[in-house]
Amino acid sequence: MTEQITLEHRADGRADFDFFFGRWHGAIRKLADVTDRACTEWVEFEATCDCGPILEGLGNFETAIMHPGGQAVEGATLRLFVPSTRTWHIWWMSSRLPGVLDAPVEGRFEGDRGIFEGPDEFDGTPILVRYEWDLLNADEVQWAQRFSWDGGTTWDDLNWVTMWTRIV
Template structure:
């Protein structure tokens, strides 16, 4: 990875506390959500400027005793030819205090994206990977921020110049549809 993507290092001077080591970073998102999604029509084309907007119903649940979570992603109101489903698998590594996040979609059957990797710091989650996008090397960034009770914001961006500039191509703002605290153990 480039210097821009220097991986966060675990704090070797402190003990790993399951309550504060990062494994609960995504607990805010457990439950059912209605999301407004805005994305570039062609996220693989750095020249694309046409956006599409639609709503998504999603649900996230913890797995593996809290060391991971899984969510589903179903757009609503799209024309039949544009419909798809997506899912995200997130796994936490207590030794490095890093999350790995994999995205998969019915638009790419049998495939799973290269995982982004990172953590939350000061209320902002940043996760990166290097991947080939539209036949070009790129850095992928996922960001979670503006987190508040009952709402979230997520953005995906690509950099085709080693992290010098970023082009946001996917924005999701979410509103909770349920009280997840009753469902999460």
């Protein structure tokens, strides 16, 4: 019976982020100002993160330390699986904006690619944000972000890309 439940849970999507459990090194490349659509200057820095399961596999929690401009920034991601819709909700928070929990993005994986979208806002202007996960192999994964300023009709080029490499 346990094996059947495990196979069912794998098939429904709740194990989609299991690949990310453990410790990772991130090589980050982001636009210097992700809110400026004309910005072409890229900055690079590094990060580490730890991710593990919560709620008997219905979610996971990730903590990260990034070093933009040589300063440490702490961040955390909460991911929760919704079995009834077979989707994930993802929330982001960081020490850059104390007390703020971003609105969640929602989506799922199709094969080795996950797309997650949700509302955001910059200076009072509503936008959509998209997170893109691409599993390259067991020890490398790419996470990227882009914005839509027109309700999802079009999407800007990537404004943030992190290449995660497994440490442990």
